[in-house]
Amino acid sequence: MSPFFFYLFAAxxxxxxxxxxxxxxxxxNVLALVVAIFSLSCLFVLLEAFFVGMILLxxxxxxxxxxxxxxxxxxxxxxxxxxxxxxxxFRWLGSFVGLMFLFSFALAAKSFIRAHAMEPSSIRGTIxxxxxxxxxxxxxxxxxxxxxxxxxxxxxxxxxQGALSTGKDSENL
Amino acid sequence: xxxxxxxxxxxxxxxxxxVLITLFFLKCKTSSSLIAIAGxxxxxxxxxxxxxxxxxxxxxxxLQQSLSWISIDSLTINFGFLINPLAIMMLLIVxxxxxxxxxxxxxxxxxxxxxxxxxxxxxxxxxxxxGIVLSNNFIQLFIFWELVGLSSYLLIGFWYAKPSAADxxxxxxxxxxxxxxxxxxxxxxxxxxxxxxxxRSFQFTNLMPVIAHIDPHMLTIIGLLLFCGVVxxxxxVPLHVWLIDAMEGPTPVSALIHAATMVAAGIYLLARTFFxxxxxxxxxxxxxxxxxxxxxxxAILAVAENDIKRILAYSTLSQxxxxxxxxxxxxxxxxxxxxxxxxxxxxxxxLGAGSVIYALHHExxxxxxxxxxxxxxxxxxxxxxxxxxxxxxxxxxGFWSKDGILALAYTNNTVLYLIAATASGLTAFYMGxxxxxxxxxxxxxxxxxxxxxxxxxxPAVMTLPLIVLAILSxxxxxxxxxxxxxxxxxxxxLNMRVALISSVVALLGLGFAYMIxxxxxxxxPLVTKLGVFYTVLQxxxxxxxxxxxxxxxxxxxxxxxxFRIENGIIDRAIIDGIxxxxxxxxxxxxYLQNGxxxxxxxxxxxxxxxxxxxxxxxxxxxxxxxxxxxLLFLLLA
Amino acid sequence: MLGHYLILSGIIFSLxxxxxxxxxxxxxxxxxxxxxxxxxxxxxxxxxxxxxxxAGQLIVFFVILVAAAEVAIGLAIIxxxxxxxxxxxxxxxxxxKW
Numbered sequence: 001m002s003p004f005f006f007y008l009f010a011a012x013x014x015x016x017x018x019x020x021x022x023x024x025x026x027x028x029n030v031l032a033l034v035v036a037i038f039s040l041s042c043l044f045v046l047l048e049a050f051f052v053g054m055i056l057l058x059x060x061x062x063x064x065x066x067x068x069x070x071x072x073x074x075x076x077x078x079x080x081x082x083x084x085x086x087x088x089x090f091r092w093l094g095s096f097v098g099l100m101f102l103f104s105f106a107l108a109a110k111s112f113i114r115a116h117a118m119e120p121s122s123i124r125g126t127i128x129x130x131x132x133x134x135x136x137x138x139x140x141x142x143x144x145x146x147x148x149x150x151x152x153x154x155x156x157x158x159x160x161q162g163a164l165s166t167g168k169d170s171e172n173l
Numbered sequence: 174x175x176x177x178x179x180x181x182x183x184x185x186x187x188x189x190x191x192v193l194i195t196l197f198f199l200k201c202k203t204s205s206s207l208i209a210i211a212g213x214x215x216x217x218x219x220x221x222x223x224x225x226x227x228x229x230x231x232x233x234x235x236l237q238q239s240l241s242w243i244s245i246d247s248l249t250i251n252f253g254f255l256i257n258p259l260a261i262m263m264l265l266i267v268x269x270x271x272x273x274x275x276x277x278x279x280x281x282x283x284x285x286x287x288x289x290x291x292x293x294x295x296x297x298x299x300x301x302x303x304g305i306v307l308s309n310n311f312i313q314l315f316i317f318w319e320l321v322g323l324s325s326y327l328l329i330g331f332w333y334a335k336p337s338a339a340d341x342x343x344x345x346x347x348x349x350x351x352x353x354x355x356x357x358x359x360x361x362x363x364x365x366x367x368x369x370x371x372x373r374s375f376q377f378t379n380l381m382p383v384i385a386h387i388d389p390h391m392l393t394i395i396g397l398l399l400f401c402g403v404v405x406x407x408x409x410v411p412l413h414v415w416l417i418d419a420m421e422g423p424t425p426v427s428a429l430i431h432a433a434t435m436v437a438a439g440i441y442l443l444a445r446t447f448f449x450x451x452x453x454x455x456x457x458x459x460x461x462x463x464x465x466x467x468x469x470x471x472a473i474l475a476v477a478e479n480d481i482k483r484i485l486a487y488s489t490l491s492q493x494x495x496x497x498x499x500x501x502x503x504x505x506x507x508x509x510x511x512x513x514x515x516x517x518x519x520x521x522x523x524l525g526a527g528s529v530i531y532a533l534h535h536e537x538x539x540x541x542x543x544x545x546x547x548x549x550x551x552x553x554x555x556x557x558x559x560x561x562x563x564x565x566x567x568x569x570x571g572f573w574s575k576d577g578i579l580a581l582a583y584t585n586n587t588v589l590y591l592i593a594a595t596a597s598g599l600t601a602f603y604m605g606x607x608x609x610x611x612x613x614x615x616x617x618x619x620x621x622x623x624x625x626x627x628x629x630x631x632p633a634v635m636t637l638p639l640i641v642l643a644i645l646s647x648x649x650x651x652x653x654x655x656x657x658x659x660x661x662x663x664x665x666x667l668n669m670r671v672a673l674i675s676s677v678v679a680l681l682g683l684g685f686a687y688m689i690x691x692x693x694x695x696x697x698p699l700v701t702k703l704g705v706f707y708t709v710l711q712x713x714x715x716x717x718x719x720x721x722x723x724x725x726x727x728x729x730x731x732x733x734x735x736f737r738i739e740n741g742i743i744d745r746a747i748i749d750g751i752x753x754x755x756x757x758x759x760x761x762x763x764y765l766q767n768g769x770x771x772x773x774x775x776x777x778x779x780x781x782x783x784x785x786x787x788x789x790x791x792x793x794x795x796x797x798x799x800x801x802x803x804l805l806f807l808l809l810a
Numbered sequence: 811m812l813g814h815y816l817i818l819s820g821i822i823f824s825l826x827x828x829x830x831x832x833x834x835x836x837x838x839x840x841x842x843x844x845x846x847x848x849x850x851x852x853x854x855x856x857x858x859x860x861x862x863x864x865a866g867q868l869i870v871f872f873v874i875l876v877a878a879a880e881v882a883i884g885l886a887i888i889x890x891x892x893x894x895x896x897x898x899x900x901x902x903x904x905x906x907k908w
Contacts, residue, residue: 006814010814010818013818014818017821017826020825020829020838020842020845021825021826021829021842026835029838030837030841036845040852043852044855047815047855047859049867049870051867052855052867052871055871055874056851056874059874060844063878064877067881067882068837071888071889074889075892075898090771093802093831094771094828094832095828096801097779097782097828098824098825098827098831099824099828100798101778101823101824101827102820103794104785105820105824106817106820107791108785108789109813109817109820112816116812118812118860118861119811120859121861123858125858129864130867130871134871141872148875148876152879152882152883155883159886159887159890160889162890766907768907769901771830771831771832771839771900774830778827
């Protein structure tokens with residue numbers, strides 16, 4: 001049972017990722033990423049990491065990607081764009097380099113896998129367990145993330161403000 | 174005791190004169206000539222003083238002084254002098270005859286606007302020649318050897334606007350360069366085998382004990398290579414072709430360089446380094462035969478010449494051949510003796526010819542001269558003395574020295590003796606021809622041509638040196654030169670048989686000349702008598718034609734091929750190729766900094782991949798991953 | 811088993827890289843960046859499961875958090891860029907030449 005589901009979700013994940021990078025319409029890109037996150041979440045569940053799986057869905061697919069959709073619709077983008085010479089070249093080169101990266105990765109993983117044949121352990125990442133560790137061993141990072149989010153908010157607001165004022169000025173001109 | 178400072182002064186005085194003239198006096202005719210004369214006279218005076226100092230002791234003193242010049246590991250080259258009786262005699266000749274000629278030039282060149290340049294070159298030559306005489310090691314000798322060649326080139330082509338003069342200068346330099354190549358090979362070869370425990374050396378005194386340890390075949394090769402230098406500088410066959418054309422230079426140049434001193438440098442070299450040649454009979458034989466053949470060939474060619482300077486040039490060639498032959502027969506003393514007397518009377522003859530040319534406003538064809546003895550008595554008589562000395566008539570100096578050589582040949586090698594005797598006979602014949610055509614008889618009643626001036630004797634500044642040299646030519650046999658040159662050898666006694674034969678031959682030659690030319694005809698009767706052979710003689714046995722053919726057809730093609738290789742491969746492929754590499758590489762790498770962040774990211778990832786591949790040591794993959802992006806950049810750029 | 815997860819993670823990571831390097835559209839670049847993060851999350855969690863250590867999952871928790879913040883700022887930047895250049899073509903951002 002387990003291998004079947006693994007391959008199923010893995011296939012969905014791969015196809016969704018391909019769609020992310022190959023689709024023309026930016027909307028399709030975002031939606032494909034949502035699908036990818038979904039399948040990733042399912043894979044997490046297969047690995048019995050329930051908490052992070054749910055968090056992934058809630059935060060990522062729920063908030064971040066929705067935000068993406070907002071921006072895409074805001075910018076009112078049509079199917080992009082003129083192809084420039086340089087980008088064409090980069091396509092081939094980029095694909096090649098990416099494939100080489102994959103190949104290197106495979107080489108590394110192969111030797112690692114041969115060296116360490118592993119059996120899955122019996123840990124289960126439930127909310128209770130994760131919560132307990134989070135609030136005892138990892139309390140400091142947990143609290144510091146609030147600062148991180150605060151700084152992020154500052155950054156966004158100042159960027160948007162600057163953009164707004166620039167936009168206003170250019171309109172008046 | 175020999176005062177070394179005197180030697181250094183004698184060495185560098187002419188150089189100082191040359192530098193002074195070049196820097197400050199290139200516009201002043203009188204000052205430049207006086208400075209040059211002062212320079213050479215200083216050298217002469219110093220040489221005389223050193224001469225007295227050498228012979229104060231018995232056995233005569235020797236002095237060597239060197240400054241260390243190059244000293245790297247096992248390569249040591251010094252700069253210094255070696256004074257011994259041989260060197261001082263040569264130095265006296267060079268500076269003495271040189272002084273006479275410098276003084277003479279003052280008169281000869283006074284109509285020429287570029288006279289100061291002439292005196293600068295002459296002083297440079299004097300310096301270089303003194304350098305050859307005094308050098309104590311082969312490298313220094315070679316340097317001055319080349320310098321002398323350079324001075325010769327500058328002086329032959331002095332009137333550079335005249336194409337024949339410029340060409341003659343180049344010809345002289347090229348031929349000398351060719352011989353110097355062999356010379357240098359010989360020097361280096363000798364140096365490379367000269368190690369017997371205390372390191373290798375170029376110095377003569379250090380090489381003397383080494384000779385016994387060198388393999389005889391190697392010694393022969395070294396000797397022959399060194400002889401190459403002599404063949405070029407002293408104009409032996411087959412490199413004699415430059416001396417005839419060298420007569421394009423002013424007459425004092427011909428007198429000094431191409432009669433008395435520079436061409437004698439080869440003989441001097443042979444005598445100075447005779448210890449190298451002595452053990453090798455093969456080398457000596459080749460040297461002797463080369464000299465003899467040169468002597469005979471030059472004498473034959475002189476018979477067909479009509480230019481006064483060229484006749485004298487051929488006679489120089491002939492006498493040089495005799496000297497080389499003497500050295501080849503193992504007689505450095507006889508060779509140097511003849512060199513000394515030859516310097517006297519040949520310089521005299523050339524200066525006399527110059528006097529004639531000057532008086533006749535640069536007329537050089539003897540068939541346009543007649544009865545000069547009556548018009549220019551001093552010149553005529555001194556010229557006669559010089560001629561008789563050259564022919565070897567008793568009791569003039571030439572008789573004694575030539576007799577020495579002929580006796581040496583007679584006792585050692587009959588073939589060489591016969592060749593030398595024939596050459597001497599021909600010498601008498603063509604010199605007689607020259608004298609009888611140009612000087613004998615009555616002057617013509619009217620002279621045609623542009624100049625209707627009376628022909629008169631040359632000024633005193635020119636005739637005085639003539640008189641001095643004539644006196645030296647006459648008494649040169651009696652001042653005991655051989656004794657001074659080689660004090661260790663027993664004085665030579667006269668071989669009566671040889672003396673008689675040579676005197677008879679000389680008189681016969683003169684007699685024949687009188688028979689044919691005593692009654693002056695309009696043109697040379699020999700032309701008709703010799704017929705076809707005369708044409709061969711006119712073309713100088715076709716040496717020049719053969720050489721010209723060789724240069725045009727073979728050498729030019731080889732040079733062209735080599736040029737193509739150098740141009741095509743080295744210039745274009747390698748140098749331009751490297752430059753192109755930079756250009757193409759730059760064009761390709763331009764795209765690394767195009768401002769587009771994504772391409773930067775791409776390079777970043779590429780670098781990471783390459784680093785990983787390097788770490789797992791998969792070089793083929795590195796090659797693939799590295800080359801493909803490069804190619805993409807290059808091809809699509 | 812672990813190997814399968816690792817290979818999958820590698821594939822997703824490579825796809826994300828390709829997206830970052832070749833996208834004409836900066837939005838797509840940002841999305842590919844998310845893919846990268848997702849791939850590494852997968853790898854972390856699988857190691858956590860196979861090593862028996864919860865640290866991997868906790869790291870994923872924080873990574874998600876940081877990714878969220880980063881995406882927000884990235885989108886703000888894209889908006890600024892759109893207002894400035896009226897386009898979101900990656901090519902138009904050429905000023906890092908010198």
